[in-house]
Amino acid sequence: MIALNKPLTPDLTKLTAYLAQVNESGWYSNFGPLHEQLTKRLEAYLGVENLLLVSNGTLAIQVACKALNINSAITTPFTFVATTSSLLWQGIDTAFSDIDMHSYNLCPIALDKALAKDSNYDGVVATHVYGNPCNVHDIADVANKYNKKVIYDAAHAFDVKIAGQSVLNYGDASTLSFHATKVFHTVEGGAIIFKCKADFDKAKQLINFGIQADGTLGAAGINAKLNEYQCAVGLTLLDDIESVIKHRTALFDRYTNQLKDVVELPQWHPQASLNGAYMPIYIADAQKQKDVMQALAKNDIQCRRYFTPSLDLAYSKQKSFGCGNSQKVAGGIICLPLHNSMSADDVLTVTNVIKEIL
Ligand SMILES: Cc1ncc(COP(=O)(O)O)c(C=O)c1O
Known part of the structure; x- marks a missing residue:
């Protein structure tokens, strides 16, 4: 798993x-x-x-x-x-x-x-x-x-x-x-x-x-x-945080290389360094999103719809100045596995499943 x-x-x-x-x-x-x-x-x-x-x-x-x-x-x-x-x-x-x-x-x-x-x-x-x-x-x-x-x-x-x-x-x-x-x-x-x-x-x-x-x-x-x-x-x-961040960032880079032409990825701040905290992907088509999640589950790979729902919908009594983009992104977002115990090969296992579906 x-x-x-x-x-x-x-x-x-x-x-x-x-x-x-x-x-x-x-x-x-x-x-x-x-x-x-x-x-x-x-x-x-x-x-x-x-x-x-x-x-x-x-x-x-x-x-x-x-x-x-x-x-x-x-x-x-x-x-x-x-x-x-x-x-x-x-x-x-x-x-x-x-x-x-x-x-x-x-x-x-x-x-x-x-x-x-x-x-x-x-x-x-x-x-x-x-x-x-x-x-x-x-x-x-x-x-x-x-x-x-x-x-x-x-x-x-x-x-x-x-x-x-x-x-x-x-x-x-x-x-x-x-x-x-x-x-x-x-x-x-x-x-x-x-x-x-x-x-x-x-x-x-x-x-x-x-x-x-x-x-x-x-x-x-x-x-x-x-x-x-x-x-x-x-x-x-x-004591070990530098090497942890280096490893997570390498996993993030590998994911990005594998998926950049397959799914939408968030646009990173052009001057920012990475810390490899999360691996979000966006799939606008609801059926395709569902298919990807099902294929990952079948291959014993955890993923999560994170963050959803858009919080203006969850807390609808609060004032909203219009949050259409957030609702769209929250509808199609999935976070893939990313942590220090993963290997570069694990990333390929995940991305191969996604590529096969899309
Ligand atoms: C964006 C964000 N804000 C706040 C929190 C809350 O942090 P904590 O769980 O330490 O209370 C989290 C925790 O996951 C978070 O992801």
């Missing part, structure tokens, strides 16, 4: 050495020594500052919104459900603006039109879908024009760069997920990268119940801290 995804497995000898340190110190959570080590190593590896570890990528979005005072937002309908559900759970007034038909990311032109019609939103929440960076420069121009904050859900974009600059350095904040299914993980976990140190400081209080540095209470907070055992997993996996 070729699985859709297989989480990275931490080396048990290294992991146990970290866990022994935790047991010895008795410091299990609340910004302990491993939390500090993982923060510093991630900042150095990713080329960012003001990185705050949190307990998952969903809370990362919620805390970022709280820290930036975002109570209403325009967002993308083509993303994992958590990008939207996290906003709605927090009572954020949420509206959808359409995606670009080629990159599948929030379209700056559609966003401009939406904000021209109704500029009553505090911020924009966009996703770098499948690790493919949004058009960050045009989105920044639109956001500046209407004086809006920007949060990027970068759950898929670990270690992605635009012209050598981390994608996490765009917008007022970017959020990461370190769920076990991601390129890098801490079992469950995540991080927020803030442009401003003041926002980072505020968020650090917010994820610790709102307790201020001097022990007094500030704004009401939540518990979103990452514990020391999970940091130990992160520190262990970080």
Whole structure:
């Protein structure tokens, strides 16, 4: 069987050495020594500052919104459900603006039109879908024009760069997920990268119940801290992350070479590096899509219709500025297996099945 995804497995000898340190110190959570080590190593590896570890990528979005005072937002309908559900759970007034038909990311032109019609939103929440960076420069121009904050859900974009600059350095904040299914993980976990140190400081209080540095209470907070055992997993996996990303990227390139003339593939940001997080393909014809999925299943190959439905349809009570592109893409998208345990031959097995059908 070729699985859709297989989480990275931490080396048990290294992991146990970290866990022994935790047991010895008795410091299990609340910004302990491993939390500090993982923060510093991630900042150095990713080329960012003001990185705050949190307990998952969903809370990362919620805390970022709280820290930036975002109570209403325009967002993308083509993303994992958590990008939207996290906003709605927090009572954020949420509206959808359409995606670009080629990159599948929030379209700056559609966003401009939406904000021209109704500029009553505090911020924009966009996703770098499948690790493919949004058009960050045009989105920044639109956001500046209407004086809006920007949060990027970068759950898929670990270690992605635009012209050598981390994608996490765009917008007022970017959020990461370190769920076990991601390129890098801490079992469950995540991080927020803030442009401003003041926002980072505020968020650090917010994820610790709102307790201020001097022990007094500030704004009401939540518990979103990452514990020391999970940091130990992160520190262990970080040692090998470069070779993991290299391998995933090679698999992605092989898929692309095999399928570029067979199916539609998302158009990648021309200046972006890859991280091999996902392998999405688009098949507009519903019958052909079904045939491909059935043939893959028959050959013991997992795949997934990811992301569907378009979230403007799932949350139809929310305002939509028209999301036809997203609905089209969500109708024809399939993600193929891509993970570190796959071989180049596995890719050929998958692509041969698809080629035979199409
Ligand atoms: C785009 C996106 N945003 C947010 C999340 C939520 O992250 P987590 O599962 O760590 O809460 C995910 C998780 O898969 C995701 O894919």
